[in-house]
Amino acid sequence: MSIVGKSIRMVPKSQALTCLLAAVGGAVFAVLNLPLPWMLGAMAFTLVAAMLKVPVQAPEKLRPYTVAVIGVMLGSGFTTQTFDHIPQWSLSLMFLSICVALQASVVGLFYVKAGQMRPVTALFSAMPGGVVEMMEIGKRYGGDERTIVLIHAARIVLVIAMIAFWFRVVLGHDVSGVAPLGKGHSTLTDLAILFACGVIGSIAGLGLSLPAPTFLGPMVLSAAVHMLGWTTGSPPVWLIICAQVLLGSIVGGRFVGVAPRFVLKAFGLSAVATVMMLAIAIGLAQALHGVLQQTPEQILLAYAPGGLTEMSLVSLSMGADVAFIATHHLFRVILLLSIAGSLLAWIAGLLTKTRPALDP
Template sequence: MTIDTPHPMVRACWTHAEVMDAQSDYPRMLLALTIGLVSGIGAYAVGLPLPWMLGPMIGNTCAAMLRMPVRAPAGLRPFVIPVIGVMLGSGVTAEVFDLLGSWVLTLVLLPVFLACAAGLSFLVYRRIGKYDAVSAYYAAMPGGLNEMMLLGAEAGGDERRIALAHAARILIVITFVALFFGLVLGVSSNGTGASNWVALNAIGISDYIILGGCVALGAWGGKRLRLPAAPVFGPLLLSGATHILGWVTVAPPTIFIIAAQISIGTIIGTRFVGATLAEIRRDLLLATLSSLAMLCVAVGFAEFIALQSGIPLSQAFLAYSPGGLAEMSLLALALDQDVTYVSIMHVIRITLVIAAAPLVFAVLLQNSGK
């Protein structure tokens, strides 16, 4: 597995040639971010749903397929993800506690949904993609990309296939969900998550200090407490607490939301760097079939939840859409949906998959007689 940002002790042992090679990545990262920014502006200009994420994703995926010298700015992720957590936490209010009762059905049906969605996805990768059983299983699990890749590799699966499958799944799901909201549900968004622009000077110095503390302490504390999706969930909890207590009452500046979406979109698009065109075509095709199967199941479950609990179909659909936590939470924010509800459901989904996937795989392997 490629390590984008080595430990300082490792960097200290690099030769001069290795240092020069690492420094040569910076122009490629800058090119990727430039493509992301230009693509985002273009997507916004033509009215594409969720332009600041979809634009960079599509632009950098095309750049990777054309063999342009781009590289994922992975070093931004440890900074961007906690900031996203703080932004998501700003949507938490005291009224959330009054809504907890209406979330019970969503939580109860979540494991059933995961079994149905993962089962269909497994059939796609096993029967159509002809993956080996281990690779097909971990490629089908709607959990975190890194976690599924590591678990699959430990079980003897093809690490690269699993990684590309999850990267393609996230790309397809975000694209489809954004289009579904805009074209089917009629929910429009300029991708900022707010009807009015929030300027940098709209919040005070004390607000910046408190929110900055949520970024740093939330990321550190979440990791120490071993929270699921700690880099985003830790800051989300702290930010939510400060907003409930009234220490901070303002929305984050819009430019931060746009910058986060451009960064995440660029990172997703550049995940295909180094893959052959045949691999990209195959994985995008399989991911499209797999994602559409899971999303069809998600629509059915969301419709049932909406009818039974009164939760809007749009929110239930976002809660069950099998994308990444940060990405789906950003979608909820940008589409002015209930960020807390969507984020918590995805945290629980990822936790369930990571905890249950190895156990279920062991049971299936035992029953198969291998």
């Protein structure tokens, strides 16, 4: 039997079903002209199937390849002028730190009061990023890891949906879901360079133990070759669509095996919390856009508490300043990772001493 045949046989039927279901969901949303159709459609169909106990299984093993494509795609948005803007962005990054602190404080208090969560669980559920780290450290200090993971997963889903709705319905922007960067024509040489960025960048990211290594490695390398002028190419549209469908199925598939009642409760709490976080981001965007010399829309996309990979796709789909937004989301992730093992762990230790009981 050929290697290809063996590889196909090794793909579980449940994963094949999930990918097919996700593709159908994306196509349906695209036909209905809904915002971010390929990602949100895949996410919605997979999530509903999981709740209905359809035997779906998220293709998690494909995630490194998916995020590598997105990383290369993001790098395509960097130019030789990017670093000329870094001094201007430093003030915006400082305000982003304040935004993160405000969002976490307000939402953490909401989870304790309205969600009746234990403070440790609320603390790590309220952080807008670093899902794995928040789960691990939160669990170490007695938090409910299932609640933390589910709240973060719901946050990512809801932020994407709400941002897409806001830009499409309220602001009237085109949110087609296909990044403008992928609309140009790339030569075989361009594609070869981009492929090398994905492979070498992933290996380097893993070797350097970067956060999200198969995403950041390709993104940094792709940004470098674009800023050096070696290529102006970007991944083709069909590959961008595939990446969105796979990512949507992976996010939706995280709810497999979770009781619908628990999911609905998590989504209810997370919906209110997400509105609070976005309200803070919108308020800062309106207040600071003159000082930061950016449009309110740009600042909102940069300050929105979505996942690094997912928000990168959203910004690409909206034709936003990729470098500005990606830099801010990367900064937010690094900020949260840097305080997760020190400041947050110290706060969790204090909370554990005062509230020893575990979550129900």
